[in-house]
Amino acid sequence: MSEGLKIVIVGSGPAGMYAAGAILKKSPESRIDILDKLATPYGLVRAGVAPDHQTTKAVTRAYDKVMENANVRFVGNIGLGSDVPLAKLRELYDVVIVATGTPKDRSLGIPGEDKAGVFGAQTFVYWYNGHPEFREAVLDLDIDTAVVIGNGNVALDVARILMRTAPEMKDTDLAEHAAEMIFKSPLKCVHVVGRRAPENAQFSSKELSEFAELISATPYTDKEKLPESFSSDDKKEEKVVNTNLDLLRSFEQIKPGIEGRSIHLDFLASPVGILGDERITGVRFERNKIVDGKAVGTGETYEIDCQLLVSCIGYEMGMLEGLPVEKGIIRNDEGRVAEGLYVVGWAKRGPSGTIGTNRIDSQNVVDRLLADFEGKGNSARTGGDGLDAFCREKGIDAVSFEDWKRIDAAEVARAGETSPRRKFVRTRDMLSLLRGEG
Secondary structure (H helix, E strand, O other), X not given: OOOOOEEEEEXXXXXXHHHHHHHHHHOOOOEEEEEEOXXXXXXXXXXXXXXXXXXHHOOHHHHHHHHOOOOEEEEEOOOEOOXXXXXXXXXXXXXXXXXXXXXXXXXXXXXXXXXXXXXXHHHHHHHHHOOHHHOOOOOOOOXXXXXEEOOOHHHHHHHHHHHOOOHHHOOOOOOHHHHHHHHHOOOOEEEEEOOOXXXXXXXXXXXXXXXXXXXXXXXXXXXXXXXXXXXXXXXXXXXXXXXXXXXXXXXXXXXXXXXXXEEXXXXXXXXXXXXXOOEEEEEEEEEEEEEOOEEEEEEEEEEEEOOEEEEOOOEEOXXXXXXXXXXXXXXXXXXXXXXXXXXXXXXXXXXXXXXXXXXXXXXXXHHHHHHHOOOOOOOXXXXXXXHHHHHHHHOOOOEOHHHHHHHHHHHXXXXXXXXXXXXXXXXHHHHHHHHOOO
């Protein structure tokens, strides 16, 4: 290419950061702006990864190296649609890459979902992780029983965080407002309920094994529902499933009425209704059986009394001006949405895989866009200079990577001796820090 491309990546989570890294490697002369609606970078690594999984969060060190490249800028506190239209970005840059993830909880589609005390996973996880937009999403946890719908790692995260004690969370970055509620809660029991059989659960063995380490809560499952073993042509899957079944068998059974706190892993049940008037008082379930590999309702129902429900059944793309959204993702052809417009990560393929899955996905899309734009850089486009002018005109207080480093240092300095950081959970507090007002 005779001239580097002017590229903007919307979203600074893993998919966006891996896309930026791939561009730097294969087209080092290109100039990249990485936009985020928050004043803080790295998306789900900061706001989605469980606060007691600090090793996973360490991936941000690699992202820091990308951000520190001279041809990369972080432009935080500017939202696609809310602050800058997609059409304006397409006017300013040769290439726009959408890496926003799937920022909407998938609906259960059952009566009562609008009751107080019912939350989607994103709302609840963002609340305890200190996302500024969800600081006051949960008003109280004066509850004795919670139900978590889903048989994936996010469901395990929610159940585990609810049952952790203050000593167990002392070396985490659990948001202060959430910690205060969780540790004062009289919660005694969490039911994690999945519609399919135990061998179909999508738990990782590492996540499941953490239940056995909890100080004040004992995991339980009905061993009569566990198959003796699982076989598959996929030997990796077979190994994971059998490890999980062994873990489930190892969990001590908790008898009704026994003192203490418990987590019940329940299978073969689907929620069919949420009980209560304005606030949830319980969930009605239908028991399932597996027919031809699918969970099918039997017509038999039962109820669990509870005061909190968190639905962890996946995410989807909400409607965003200028983007063709179908079936919960942005419609695309192997990452290409339109001329000069691409999508990576969950917004491209749906919420699947791990953080690392996004690396290959983003690299493949970058290969495609660089092939599409071979020799087509447009020197007339103003790129970052044009965006800066737009922000000045609209009065947008953009946050740079240097600004983020100041916020980061202040969060670390605010923390206790063991905690990695004490997060700012209000954007205005971050901006006040940068202005020297606090």
